[in-house]
Amino acid sequence: MPNDTAVARYLNPPSLERPPGYSHVVDVRGSRLIFTAGQAGVDATGTVVGGDDVEAQAEQAFRNLSAALESVGCTASNLVKLTVFVRDMARLADYRRARDRFFNSVTPAIAPAVTLVEVSRLYSESLLIEIEAVAAA
Incomplete structure (x- = not known):
């Protein structure tokens, strides 16, 4: 069943597997x-937040994404696509906890299309995750 919002419908066709926390279409x-640039787990001074904690870095990345969206009058409810770069796919559950809190922060909760990619490194050796996004308004 599609979830209709002001500018987007989030769909999971029955012929595709049921995705955990995102939409296929x-x-x-x-x-x-x-379009946002990749947001990482750093504060306004560029200091990495959370050290080696993927969940804490993801929380900060989502806070940064929120700030970027707010600067153009949008919220998480406007998101239609995320591309997430992680350094260690084995720590995916840590990212997902932060992601689920972020998506559930708006009503109705959203589930944009998501691509998740493991990478060998990000722009700083200390970073464990980076999230770029597309929103529609």
């Missing part, structure tokens, strides 16, 4: 797209 009807 997002049908965007909005006329405005917002």
